[in-house]
Amino acid sequence: MSRKYFGTDGVRGTVGESPMTPEFVLRLGYAAGRVLSGQSKDPAVVIGKDTRISGYMIESALEAGFSAAGVDVHMCGPVPTPAVAYLTRALRLSAGVVISASHNPYADNGIKFFSADGFKLPDETEAAIEAEMEKAMGCNASAQLGKVRRREDAGGRYIEFCKSTFPNELDLKGLKLVVDCAHGAAYNIAPHVFHELGADVVAMGVKPDGFNINENLGATKPGALQRAVSDNQAHLGVALDGDADRVVMVDAEGRAYDGDQLLFVVARHRAAKKTLKGVAGTLMTNLAFEKAMARLGAAFGRARVGDRYVLELMRDKGWELGGENSGHIICLDKHTTGDGIVSALQVLDAMRESGKTLHELTEELVMYPQVLLNVAVPKGFDWKKHAAIKRAQDEAERALNGRGRVLLRPSGTEPVLRVMVEGEPRDAIESAANSIAAAVKSAAQA
Numbered sequence: 001m002s003r004k005y006f007g008t009d010g011v012r013g014t015v016g017e018s019p020m021t022p023e024f025v026l027r028l029g030y031a032a033g034r035v036l037s038g039q040s041k042d043p044a045v046v047i048g049k050d051t052r053i054s055g056y057m058i059e060s061a062l063e064a065g066f067s068a069a070g071v072d073v074h075m076c077g078p079v080p081t082p083a084v085a086y087l088t089r090a091l092r093l094s095a096g097v098v099i100s101a102s103h104n105p106y107a108d109n110g111i112k113f114f115s116a117d118g119f120k121l122p123d124e125t126e127a128a129i130e131a132e133m134e135k136a137m138g139c140n141a142s143a144q145l146g147k148v149r150r151r152e153d154a155g156g157r158y159i160e161f162c163k164s165t166f167p168n169e170l171d172l173k174g175l176k177l178v179v180d181c182a183h184g185a186a187y188n189i190a191p192h193v194f195h196e197l198g199a200d201v202v203a204m205g206v207k208p209d210g211f212n213i214n215e216n217l218g219a220t221k222p223g224a225l226q227r228a229v230s231d232n233q234a235h236l237g238v239a240l241d242g243d244a245d246r247v248v249m250v251d252a253e254g255r256a257y258d259g260d261q262l263l264f265v266v267a268r269h270r271a272a273k274k275t276l277k278g279v280a281g282t283l284m285t286n287l288a289f290e291k292a293m294a295r296l297g298a299a300f301g302r303a304r305v306g307d308r309y310v311l312e313l314m315r316d317k318g319w320e321l322g323g324e325n326s327g328h329i330i331c332l333d334k335h336t337t338g339d340g341i342v343s344a345l346q347v348l349d350a351m352r353e354s355g356k357t358l359h360e361l362t363e364e365l366v367m368y369p370q371v372l373l374n375v376a377v378p379k380g381f382d383w384k385k386h387a388a389i390k391r392a393q394d395e396a397e398r399a400l401n402g403r404g405r406v407l408l409r410p411s412g413t414e415p416v417l418r419v420m421v422e423g424e425p426r427d428a429i430e431s432a433a434n435s436i437a438a439a440v441k442s443a444a445q446a
Contacts, residue, residue: 029065
């Protein structure tokens with residue numbers, strides 16, 4: 001489907017610039033409300049957000065748009081993205097709406113939707129919303145306006161849901177855990193989940209001010225967590241991103257474990273229990289993971305980058321487990337979407353039941369070195385049309401001589417082309433990545 005407004009993960013951009021303006025958000029809320037009104041007799045949505053200062057403005061505009069279209073609104077305030085997916089199902093609502101730009105800086109924000117079943121909106125529903133936005137905006141008569149209520153119990157409900165995904169016979173007693181919430185949506189939720197399961201929790205990144213979300217903290221910047229684990233003599237650290245749908249973990253020796261490694265721990269644990277049907281990864285999943293799945297006798301498939309596409313592959317294959325090296329891990333037997341807290345609990349389950357450390361559980365997964373470079377490009381830049389970039393890619397692949405992979409792909413959320421080279425030895429892949437990046441930069445500036 002060709003989308004005008006929706007990207008791979010909803011609508012996202014710098015606040016104050018198109019499309020993230022109050023007028024656009026108001027029209028989006030109204031258009032989505034009109035579509036939902038045509039699908040349900042008594043439409044109602046839940047709206048959650050992360051801790052960006054722009055969230056106040058955006059939720060107000062969305063609320064007005066939905067109300068004008070006759071849709072009731074449940075306001076949750078700051079809650080993780082997966083909490084909205086859960087609450088949409090639990091409250092039997094028509095849709096869930098998340099206001100967040102995930103791991104992006106505070107100046108950005110975005111809007112993404114969940115359908116009534118807790119999954120991302122189908123393409124046809126997004127297309128219907130975009131078509132509705134091309135029409136003039138109206139407003140229902142007063143008697144048909146939507147009502148708005150605040151869900152004060154949203155956080156507590158979600159805390160109990162997260163705890164329910166951890167085995168009843170296990171606890172986290174005796175475990176000292178540093179939890180980095182990146183001053184984001186999980187700041188008042190994640191520490192409680194781990195504490196109530198018995199862990200001694202040291203919380204960090206739990207003082208959001210509207211501007212400090214993801215600032216030198218969280219899953220994309222685990223350095224602060226590594227230092228905190230050492231300083232507090234903790235057993236483990238858990239880092240979430242701004243909307244808490246991805247996770248990175250750190251052990252007592254300061255080693256950081258990315259999504260591929262954590263997904264391997266969960267997959268191996270399930271394989272040992274004979275409950276692993278297959279695992280979905282992406283084009284970015286490390287080659288070592290693919291080979292490890294073969295050793296486990298588990299089916300493996302690669303989707304396009306983005307949890308939306310991982311989920312599509314999982315549902316198509318009938319698999320329950322999938323994820324990305326960025327830390328998005330989806331356990332469909334636990335939740336309908338990627339969930340950083342639930343994923344961390346799945347890893348902790350594997351550790352508790354096996355009695356092994358993270359290092360021991362990942363020893364046999366020897367990762368191939370990867371170099372990832374982000375090259376700024378103009379909006380709409382089509383790298384495939386530039387012969388110089390294709391030549392650089394071909395030369396890199398010849399130089400690797402079958403010992404690695406080369407992948408070029410545009411970001412779905414930023415104006416950059418991602419250049420990834422994976423293989424051995426490291427100096428060869430660094431040289432290859434730099435050569436390709438230089439060709440991209442030159443073509444982008446031409």
